[in-house]
Amino acid sequence: MSDDAALLRQAAARHAAGALEEAEALYAQLLARSPDDANALNLLGTLHRQRGELARALPLIRRAVTLRPEAPVFLASLGGALAEAGELEPAVAALRAALARRPDDAVALRNLGQALCGLGQARAALAPLRQAVKLAPHAAEPKLALAHACREAGALPEAIRMAEAALARPGPDPAVAAQARFLLAALGRAPMPERAPAAYVRDLFDQYAPRFEADLTGRLGYRTPAALAELLRDSGIAAAAALDVLDLGCGTGLSGVALAPFARRLEGLDLSPRMLAEAARQGCYAALHEADLLDFLPRHPAAFDLIAAADVLNYLGDLAPALAALRGALRPGGLALFSVELGEGEGGYALGPGLRYRHALPALRALCAEVGLAAVAERRDVLRLEQGSPVQGALMLLRQA
Ligand SMILES: C[S@@+](CC[C@H](N)C(=O)[O-])C[C@H]1O[C@@H](n2cnc3c(N)ncnc32)[C@H](O)[C@@H]1O
Structure with missing residues (x-):
């Protein structure tokens, strides 16, 4: 393994372990000697995105895409970061480009669905979100995202089914469960809570x-x-x-x-x-x-x-x-x-x-x-x-x- 590859592995391992500062220093070290390492650029951008530093994340991820325009992983990463920055139209374009190359990326499908909802295109969001649910049948979040999109698109029976499915698995994240119950209440299928869940509002x-x-x-x-x-x-x-x-x-x-x-x-x-x-x-x-x-x-x-x-x-x-x-x-x-x-x-x-x-x-x-x-x-x-x-x-x- 080359020195660069070893350093990238080490940085990514620290990153995955949540040691963001250490990982950041290692990515920076790698980029100082190999400034065009697209993986390191994308991962450092992802790290900034995790910290909510989108203004720092976006140029790094964009550079990764410029260096390797065909790589779906970088396009998907750019789409996710753009969506988070509220740039929904370019986000949709990047996510669609990523999915054209790698159609089974459940995270990109969910991000695409949510970006389309944000643009008021709930009907168009249904297909990618349904696919995301299919690819991650045990995850509650894609079901909740689909339930929201269905409600916005007027597909109420499916909205109810999906919100119930998000609750059905044992032990969903309590915040996801509270949101599913809130949605069911709005659809007349659960008792009305006294307030909107704080995590939903946030x-x-x-x-x-x-x-x-x-x-x-x-x-x-x-x-x-x-x-x-x-x-x-x-x-x-x-x-x-x-x-x-x-x-x-x-x-x-x-x-x-x-x-x-x-x-x-x-x-x-x-x-x-x-x-x-x-x-x-x-x-x-x-x-x-x-x-x-x-x-x-x-x-x-x-x-x-x-x-x-x-x-x-x-x-x-x-x-x-x-x-x-x-x-x-x-x-x-x-x-x-x-x-x-x-x-x-x-x-x-x-x-x-x-x-x-x-x-x-x-x-x-x-x-x-x-x-x-x-x-x-x-x-x-x-x-x-x-x-x-x-x-x-x-x-x-x-x-x-
Ligand atoms: C529609 S915005 C209105 C923002 C601002 N007051 C204005 O007039 O432009 C509602 C804001 O209230 C916040 N909010 C809602 N419930 C809250 C709560 N229980 N505690 C603190 N903030 C809350 C939301 O996060 C959101 O930023």
């Missing part, structure tokens, strides 16, 4: 982060942050940079930008590390926290003058714990500001078609009063479009009573 927004702002403000006509800021101003709260503000579910920071004029200090919190990385670029947050709002709020009693949640509470069904925790994190007389999607439902909420909860206004008003949040202002508004139809919502401003 994965959803991690995948969405690179495209979120363009999609929301463009295609989906999203203007909730500006509407919430308007409600504050119209209620006599001056944009005087005087308040300690917490932006719950801050996402990429669209809401932070709208809240910043009111804030002496603005903090953001989100479940999704990728959304938080985008939010950091806005430059308006003094601190960003990766946390579930239900864990964070009780640990910060009486800490904020204003707590806002723009388009966030729709990932929670039962709002009692969140609103009580929110009240507890406010200083005396502090303000709560949030949006909800409106709907009906026993117990005051129901799971809507987009896997978000919709809340009934009378029940929500009663709940706010119960936890000690007194109404200051309320406004009905169209929050955004969903499959071309307006989503009716309410904007609420309340004061700690």
Whole structure:
């Protein structure tokens, strides 16, 4: 075996054992003497991708593809990295090229299906995802991905079958099982959970982060942050940079930008590390926290003058714990500001078609009063479009009573 081959083997073994720093150093050593080693370039790129460093991963994997354009392994790797970076069209092209050369790559098939779903082409996603399920019959994840695609494509019986199959094997990953149950609940086949599983929300927004702002403000006509800021101003709260503000579910920071004029200090919190990385670029947050709002709020009693949640509470069904925790994190007389999607439902909420909860206004008003949040202002508004139809919502401003 040549020295290069031995070094690559050693690096790949450390990599597979999870010793990323050691593996990185060994790949770098190999590339210093053989800069055109396509395997080392691809593996080092993969290592950066594992760490979430896509800006470092992509040029390395691209170079591997340039050096060996026919190798399906590099094309598949490039497709996966592009999809993760939100570059879905080139991702689909790379994955299709990889699969043309190696049709039985179950991971590439799943990545292709998920990228097509992200592009709104759920019907086209079904064939690759069905094939991925066939190739990995014991794995729950491809079944869950197919179940989601079927739901989006309107193939509901298959969506139910696949979500049930994802649950059927003994011991699926608890996060996968919770997501399958959530999907079954949305399809009316399981009891409605009190909230969307945290892992589902995190994965959803991690995948969405690179495209979120363009999609929301463009295609989906999203203007909730500006509407919430308007409600504050119209209620006599001056944009005087005087308040300690917490932006719950801050996402990429669209809401932070709208809240910043009111804030002496603005903090953001989100479940999704990728959304938080985008939010950091806005430059308006003094601190960003990766946390579930239900864990964070009780640990910060009486800490904020204003707590806002723009388009966030729709990932929670039962709002009692969140609103009580929110009240507890406010200083005396502090303000709560949030949006909800409106709907009906026993117990005051129901799971809507987009896997978000919709809340009934009378029940929500009663709940706010119960936890000690007194109404200051309320406004009905169209929050955004969903499959071309307006989503009716309410904007609420309340004061700690
Ligand atoms: C639709 S985005 C809205 C982002 C931002 N507020 C805006 O208006 O652009 C919803 C965000 O809430 C976050 N989120 C949902 N449930 C959460 C929870 N329980 N704890 C923390 N963040 C949550 C998601 O990760 C996502 O980034």
